[in-house]
Amino acid sequence: MDSSSRYRSRRMAPLVAVVAAAAMTLAGCSSSSGGKKAEESNAGASAGKATTPRMTVALVTHQSQGDTFWDIVRKGAEAAAAKDNIKLIYSADPNAGNQAGLVQNAIDQKVDGIAITLAKPDALKDVVKKAKNANIPVVGLNSGVSEWQKLGLMEFFGQDETVAGEALGKRLNAAGAKNAICVIQEQGNIGLTQRCDGVDKTFNGKLQTLNVNGTDMPSVKSTITAKLSQDKSIDYVVALGAPFALTAAQAASDSGSKAKVATFDLNKDLTTAIDKGTIQFAVDQQPYLQGYLAVDSLWLYKYNGNYSGGGEQPVLTGPAFVDKSNVDRVAAFAAKGTR
């Protein structure tokens, strides 16, 4: 390759790209159905903004990258921050040691409040103590409903995973299920295991767990298909996340199984599937509410000394059930990616 032609081709590249893009849109390659154009621009209600002096809040979670659920928690937190004139610092690491490091980082930044998830409470004990010594209020959200008090957190917003599982188990009984599988997309994740254990506690039928490789959808589908043909009496599949529920529904219809699908957590496509009847119901722990309330509570504490639950009781954000009867109310918000 000689240098002059390389130079020319590099200069040409953006031009070619622009021309190609224009040509594509003009030359009738556009889609007449679906797509962005079809999406209703549904601007959220604009709320007023607090006039209190600006404060800084750190939200430190154990999110793994690219998880729909945490994206919604974060959106809730951002909404509260915008209303309360708060500067929100968001950070996350699924490794408990690293998460503790991020909390320490927030303490070093001298933030006005910290909201944390207690997926692995023991690893965060020391750093929570440090925050208290530095007079920074700490609130908990999402995970750790049984540990937040022991660690000395001020308040807690979330749902007990076990309680949510128990609620789903009862619901399965009501639906007349006899043989269900609980699909775990990340082997060894405590919260997911607790959900399945909770279902097992109240469900009268037989519950088996099935581990799938959550980072590879075709593999998730194959594995569920395999399980459904291995045990043809399975009549309910319990998924632990919206994308996996949608895949489970595909697997059920592919394998000609009569199994129905229920799930934890929501997203846009899932509400559509509930509406169509391909998925029966979802347990919603309202992640938006968790993020929103955690951040808002720190504002209330700073400017009015309030704290929810009086330090004794957690604030439960779920379990709320979404099924065909109430999906309409939820769908519009899920479409925006906030429910």
Place this chain on the structure above:
Amino acid sequence: MGMTQQAAPAVPAPPAPGRKETDGRTRQQPLPLRLLARPEIGVFLGAVAVYIFFLVAAPPVREGSAMANILYQSSTIGIMALPVALLMIGGEFDLSSGVAVVTSALTASMLAYQLTLNVWMGVIVALLVSLAVGFFNGWMVVRTGLPSFLVTLGTFLILQGANLAVTKLVTGNVATDDISSMDGFDQARKVFASSFEVGGVAVKITIVYWLVFAALATWVLLRTKYGNWIFAVGGNKESARAVGVPVTFTKISLFMLVGFGAWFVGMHQLFSFNTVQSGEGVGQELIYISAAVIGGCLLTGGYGSAIGPVFGAFMFGMVQQGIVYANWNPDWFKAFLGVMLLGAVLINLWVQRTATRR
């Protein structure tokens, strides 16, 4: 490992007619030994062993639909394992291949949705992006002389981050929007993600592509000049260059071939699941590489076949689904998988040792 490098291109085809045997060095080995010297024989025996094992241990495996499911799982690994194996024979690695699949699917989906284009436009642009990623990997490796392990580790991280960040930026969410109602979707689904009936069993089209690509790759590897180049650049780059093999072209094109594979699998995922999660694909690169290595490709390059990784991918699919069909304790799933794979590799090693012992 230099000793085995010459073994691969030697085709164990029936003795060419009219070939004159002049001295002892070119004398043909007896057929069983010649077969054992093939890179894929170990994995073939391993795959047969695993298949028979599950046929006995897991009764549902005996049904046609179960086999279709196992082959489907194998095909989504196998289609990527092929270019990854060719690249490995050419002496290089690609750690970005797992997330590249998702990059491709995200590109097609978001472009089509956001600009409300016919989905085929998204598919074409995704192909260009995938090839560009492959070109970048290859060009960086050739140009800098850095190990491809490092270069593609960089691309792996870049793509992983970009997948998430760009998706979030464009859609406001971490998954793409459903494109199933858009123009061209049904057509594209027929091409990339349809299934057809064989004796009452629904067979996924990816299985056909997988086998066709494997046949094509075998032909290229054993019967074309380009195939010889691949073995040459993987064996010894300098001597390959000295005898006139276009090393730069060969290496870059191999990386671009991986890009093509990523595009193909990415399109399959998009059109079978309608949306794409931006965090997917991480860790898949190791499965592709494992399938190639189990399939008899050497990590050091210069040796391997295209048919070996087919059996490698089949073993992966068979073990992964077989454990479920056998209804074993799911907590042990990964451990079972590891033991089975290690066992297969050991068979592979033993066979190769036996074959090369004179």
